[in-house]
Amino acid sequence: MPILEAFELYRFYHAREEETLALRGASIQIAKGEIVVVMGASGSGKSTLLACLAGLDEPDGGYVELVGKRLTRRPEFERARMRAANIGILLQSGNLFEYLSVEDNIRLKMHLARKLDEQRVKDLIAWVGLQERSKARPSQLSGGEAARAGLAVALATNPSLLLADEPTGEVDAETELKLLNLFKARRQEGGATLIATHSNLLAAHADRIIQLQDGRVIYG
Ligand SMILES: Nc1ncnc2c1ncn2[C@@H]1O[C@H](COP(=O)(O)OP(=O)(O)OP(=O)(O)O)[C@@H](O)[C@H]1O
Known part of the structure; x- marks a missing residue:
């Protein structure tokens, strides 16, 4: 069974007189342990797709199934x-609460899911290589450190699926490589990762590439 499946997603945006068709029948599947990269020109619908897959946005047509259960058209x-x-979300930036340290950001995420686990806090911090920076606030971190801290928060509750929207958009090449290796390590443990990105490095190491164009899957 796929971890996540989307069937014929449509999403329209109405702004003033204009109507934008951000998704026009996009269908995708993600299986356990896969790294899937979604590529496409700016405006092709990548962020809209991820928001619908995460249930943050509701598609106007079609539906999403998460671990075999319909996610779409349910109350918020x-x-x-x-x-x-089931899902961890990693964005380009803004993954951390500013007034909390790295470790407290991770704890808060666990606490909200009633999954506080001090050993996992330590393990995650070590996994992303931030042992020396665990008490730092986000404003005290470099861009690369903040990206790794964001990944630790996204994975705090050990989700079966990680959805990442342009996670390497604002980081240097070294951090991009570090994040890639962390995504790969996750794959070994059976976690699935879907990444919307323009990064050729991430695409080169993906199990599968999905190409979006004008809200449609044209490849993958
Ligand atoms: N809230 C909104 N209201 C109106 N139009 C929107 C909204 N969000 C996105 N769009 C439009 O929907 C289309 C798809 O946008 P989306 O952000 O999903 O593309 P993207 O592939 O993620 O782009 P980028 O690579 O630049 O982030 C674009 O034409 C965009 O202008």
Whole structure:
């Protein structure tokens, strides 16, 4: 069974007189242990797709199944509960609460999911190589450190699926490589990762590439 499956997603945006078709029948599947990269020109619908897959946005047509259960067209609190149990989200930036240290950001995420686990806090911090920076606030971190801290927070509750939207967009080449290696390490443990990105490095190491164009999957 795929961890996540999307069937014929449509999403329209209405702004003033204009209507934008951000998704026009996009279908995808992600299996356990896969790294799937979604590529496409700016405006092709990558962020919209990820938001629909995470249940943060509701598609106007089609639906998403998360671990075999429909996520779409449920009340927000139910989508939030399903998301919290199964999905970690990593964005280009803004993954951390500014007034909390790295380790407290991780703890807060666990606490909200009622999964506080001090050993896992330590393990995650070591895994992303931030042992020396665990008490630092986000504003005291370099871009690369903040990206790794964001990944630790996204994976705090050990989600079966990581959705990453342009995670290496604002980091240097060294951090890009570090993040790639962390995504690969996750794959060995059976975790699935879907990455919307323009990064050729991430694409080169993906198990599968999905190409979006004008809201449609044209490849993959
Ligand atoms: N909230 C919104 N209101 C109106 N139009 C929107 C909204 N969000 C996205 N769009 C439009 O939907 C289309 C798809 O946008 P989306 O952000 O999903 O593309 P993207 O592939 O992620 O782009 P980028 O690579 O630049 O982040 C674009 O034409 C965009 O202008």
